[in-house]
Amino acid sequence: MSSQTPSQTVGPFFSHALTPSWNGRPPIAGTQLADERTPGTLIRIEGRVLDGAGDPVTDALVEIWQARHDGAYPDGSDTFYGFGRASTDAEGRFWFQTVKPGALPENGAPHVNAAVFARGMLNHAFTRIYFSDEQAENSRDPVLASIGPARRKSLVASLRDSAGPPVYDFEICLQGVHETVFFDA
Amino acid sequence: MTANQILNPRDWSSHPRQAHPDYKSTLLRSQQHPLVPLPQSLSELTGPVFGHCGLTGQDADLTRNAVRDGEAIGERIIVAGRLIDESGRAVPNALIEVWQANAAGRYVHSQDQHEAPLDPNFLGTGRALTDSAGRYRFTTIRPGAYPWRNHPNAWRPAHIHFSVFGTAFIQRLVTQMYFPGDPLLALDPIFNATADAAARQRLVAGYSTELTEPEWALGFEFDIVLRGPQATPLES
Numbered sequence: 001m002s003s004q005t006p007s008q009t010v011g012p013f014f015s016h017a018l019t020p021s022w023n024g025r026p027p028i029a030g031t032q033l034a035d036e037r038t039p040g041t042l043i044r045i046e047g048r049v050l051d052g053a054g055d056p057v058t059d060a061l062v063e064i065w066q067a068r069h070d071g072a073y074p075d076g077s078d079t080f081y082g083f084g085r086a087s088t089d090a091e092g093r094f095w096f097q098t099v100k101p102g103a104l105p106e107n108g109a110p111h112v113n114a115a116v117f118a119r120g121m122l123n124h125a126f127t128r129i130y131f132s133d134e135q136a137e138n139s140r141d142p143v144l145a146s147i148g149p150a151r152r153k154s155l156v157a158s159l160r161d162s163a164g165p166p167v168y169d170f171e172i173c174l175q176g177v178h179e180t181v182f183f184d185a
Numbered sequence: 186m187t188a189n190q191i192l193n194p195r196d197w198s199s200h201p202r203q204a205h206p207d208y209k210s211t212l213l214r215s216q217q218h219p220l221v222p223l224p225q226s227l228s229e230l231t232g233p234v235f236g237h238c239g240l241t242g243q244d245a246d247l248t249r250n251a252v253r254d255g256e257a258i259g260e261r262i263i264v265a266g267r268l269i270d271e272s273g274r275a276v277p278n279a280l281i282e283v284w285q286a287n288a289a290g291r292y293v294h295s296q297d298q299h300e301a302p303l304d305p306n307f308l309g310t311g312r313a314l315t316d317s318a319g320r321y322r323f324t325t326i327r328p329g330a331y332p333w334r335n336h337p338n339a340w341r342p343a344h345i346h347f348s349v350f351g352t353a354f355i356q357r358l359v360t361q362m363y364f365p366g367d368p369l370l371a372l373d374p375i376f377n378a379t380a381d382a383a384a385r386q387r388l389v390a391g392y393s394t395e396l397t398e399p400e401w402a403l404g405f406e407f408d409i410v411l412r413g414p415q416a417t418p419l420e421s
């Protein structure tokens with residue numbers, strides 16, 4: 001038996017390696033997981049990361065992992081890899097263009113998994129992004145049901161009232177009254 | 186590891202606590218609510234694969250992958266090791282990304298204001314996939330220590346940042362590798378945020394004569410251990 005290697009913070013200086021597009025270098029994965037050719041509904045998730053004082057976290061890294069439109073998890077056999085990576089900007093904002101994940105009964109309501117990393121976070125934090133226009137599925141989801149209604153809201157991205165392709169807003173609060181639900185899976 | 190096997194929990198005696206007041210940036214960024222337990226499903230037990238990325242040996246050689254008009258400056262080193270899980274099994278085809286300061290302790294980053302020279306031939310980033318035995322290998326320059334403003338006269342011990350994927354999204358690990366015998370380790374709030382001394386020691390690479398290449402580079406061995414499959418199946 002070996003023992004787990006401890007986590008350490010991502011620190012403030014990861015972007016030349018993990019999100020290097022600004023530097024003219026190809027990223028291993030970026031903010032656009034899908035385009036018009038990808039089967040499924042093309043969506044945007046736009047978010048912000050805030051700290052315990054409500055200030056934007058301008059040096060966070062957000063990674064997502066999700067199912068395809070049919071609910072199956074990507075295995076590298078098609079061009080939708082299901083993984084995205086974004087660093088937050090000067091206002092703490094990030095965005096992803098992807099397809100809405102489908103739901104298989106064993107997976108619960110449609111959701112995107114997210115991992116949040118930042119300076120000052122010694123361990124990264126796992127959360128889930130559910131969708132506000134999936135009320136029926138959400139009401140049957142055992143994970144959402146396991147959380148009190150006040151905090152449950154933090155996991156549901158809200159569909160913006162706008163024309164064009166769907167845009168969902170999702171705020172990640174690292175600490176405080178509005179702290180996002182983070183999981184220990 | 187067999188596909189989608191339930192994993193051991195995160196070992197909180199090895200990982201640092203969330204809030205560690207000596208490390209000032211944790212004050213407003215650590216979670217105050219306890220983490221919510223989440224049963225492991227396919228959502229957690231699957232994860233991205235990176236075989237399509239077309240990584241080459243060049244991506245793992247930081248002394249060459251950003252050369253413009255000369256050689257990267259500093260002490261050449263080889264950093265290699267195995268990526269395994271808690272059961273000792275190799276994790277093959279896994280993406281490992283590294284980043285670091287240059288020999289003078291400076292990052293290629295707009296927010297790094299340390300008054301030390303940039304090296305035009307060194308970017309300080311590398312990527313590799315582990316081989317069938319879970320092994321990886323980087324050639325790089327030994328990074329310098331650098332100051333940070335956490336407390337008066339604070340210096341980070343020399344370190345290389347590692348980003349590691351397993352087969353499951355919840356095996357994700359971001360960590361830092363340190364060098365043996367560094368006097369700054371005892372003073373570093375980030376390193377010491379891990380309470381357990383034996384766990385901290387797993388962040389320190391070992392000098393390796395086998396990896397050391399004569400007339401060329403010192404070698405350091407750094408093995409990385411991810412969460413492994415649960416040894417005893419849950420009774421249901």
Ligand SMILES: [Fe+3]
Nearest residue numbers: 011013344346
């Ligand atoms: Fe660093």
